[in-house]
Amino acid sequence: MIQLNNLTKKYDQKTVVDRLNLTFKPGVVTGFLGPNGSGKSTTMKMIISLVHPTFGKVTVDNKYYHSFAEPTQKIGTLIDPSAIDVNLTARQHLSFFSTAANIDKSKVEDMLKITGLEKVKNKKIKSYSLGMKQRLGVATALISNPDTIILDEPFNGLDVDGIKWLRRLFKQLADEGKTVIVSSHLMSEIQAVANRIIIIAQGKLLADMTIEEMNQKSLNSYVYVEANDLVKMTAALKTNGAEVVQKKDGLEVRNLDSREIGHLAREHDIVIYQLKKVQPTLEELFMEITKGKADYVSHKNERGKNNEALN
Numbered sequence: 001m002i003q004l005n006n007l008t009k010k011y012d013q014k015t016v017v018d019r020l021n022l023t024f025k026p027g028v029v030t031g032f033l034g035p036n037g038s039g040k041s042t043t044m045k046m047i048i049s050l051v052h053p054t055f056g057k058v059t060v061d062n063k064y065y066h067s068f069a070e071p072t073q074k075i076g077t078l079i080d081p082s083a084i085d086v087n088l089t090a091r092q093h094l095s096f097f098s099t100a101a102n103i104d105k106s107k108v109e110d111m112l113k114i115t116g117l118e119k120v121k122n123k124k125i126k127s128y129s130l131g132m133k134q135r136l137g138v139a140t141a142l143i144s145n146p147d148t149i150i151l152d153e154p155f156n157g158l159d160v161d162g163i164k165w166l167r168r169l170f171k172q173l174a175d176e177g178k179t180v181i182v183s184s185h186l187m188s189e190i191q192a193v194a195n196r197i198i199i200i201a202q203g204k205l206l207a208d209m210t211i212e213e214m215n216q217k218s219l220n221s222y223v224y225v226e227a228n229d230l231v232k233m234t235a236a237l238k239t240n241g242a243e244v245v246q247k248k249d250g251l252e253v254r255n256l257d258s259r260e261i262g263h264l265a266r267e268h269d270i271v272i273y274q275l276k277k278v279q280p281t282l283e284e285l286f287m288e289i290t291k292g293k294a295d296y297v298s299h300k301n302e303r304g305k306n307n308e309a310l311n
């Protein structure tokens with residue numbers, strides 16, 4: 001189990017990770033989300049002792065990561081792909097890694113097969129596409145069969161097949177009882193694989209919830225209604241405490257559920273054409289939660305093009 005207690009990092013005067021208290025448990029895929037520069041990578045690096053906390057602490061099974069005899073057998077990571085020597089082949093890289101980490105060499109061929117790199121295993125890494133490099137990063141993270149896998153932006157550069165493969169892999173790892181922590185900007189991917197979502201911004205924890213809790217959040221969920229008389233329907237809904245937003249062909253209704261709306265329509269002789277519950281996507285929820293809390297935001301100029309600008 002990984003435990004963060006008041007974990008804090010400051011660079012110069014800037015607090016980039018701010019008193020995080022979190023526990024990561026086995027058997028769960030956690031999506032670790034936040035806008036650019038929100039402190040995700042720094043937090044991940046502190047877990048594996050690559051960055052030293054300014055105060056607070058992070059422990060792995062009640063010990064510091066660096067105090068394990070074979071730390072890579074405890075946590076496998078894909079955090080800094082640039083750390084790989086691109087003049088090596090995938091096979092050489094995994095062989096050197098397994099020697100350094102005291103892992104049985106036979107695992108190298110297994111990992112090359114599992115990650116789909118067998119055909120290119122003897123080619124230099126510098127000739128690989130981004131997706132192939134990501135696959136090698138995943139191979140490096142998994143080769144020691146660690147209890148915990150931490151991956152920073154693992155979906156980057158992967159094709160559809162690669163993304164599907166990674167989704168299956170995460171589920172399989174969690175089913176095996178492993179702790180999986182994944183950061184990504186691809187919200188739909190996180191929504192598809194994660195059981196738990198953590199959102200940080202400016203180093204602070206903003207949300208920590210299961211996917212079920214996210215789906216139940218009333219924040220953005222509503223019932224979409226189309227009916228033969230929207231004016232009458234709106235009046236009936238409002239009298240019964242609903243919040244109603246008029247859309248082109250229907251109504252967005254909050255504070256009443258589909259059943260209540262159905263009964264109301266019947267009482268008022270209204271014919272319903274469509275009644276559907278609309279759940280917020282993770283992306284919508286993320287935008288809502290992090291609104292005004294990103295260091296880097298895009299503004300539209302008059303031509304509708306995005307300009308990167310500092311807050």
Ligand SMILES: Nc1ncnc2c1ncn2[C@@H]1O[C@H](COP(=O)(O)OP(=O)(O)OP(=O)(O)O)[C@@H](O)[C@H]1O
Binds near residue numbers: 016035
């Ligand atoms: N070694 C460093 N020295 C100074 N500032 C740093 C250092 N590493 C990170 N930072 C700053 O800390 C903040 C958090 O960076 P971090 O890389 O953890 O964010 P992130 O959430 O992973 O971002 P992204 O989604 O863009 O990868 C940023 O403002 C970054 O500039």
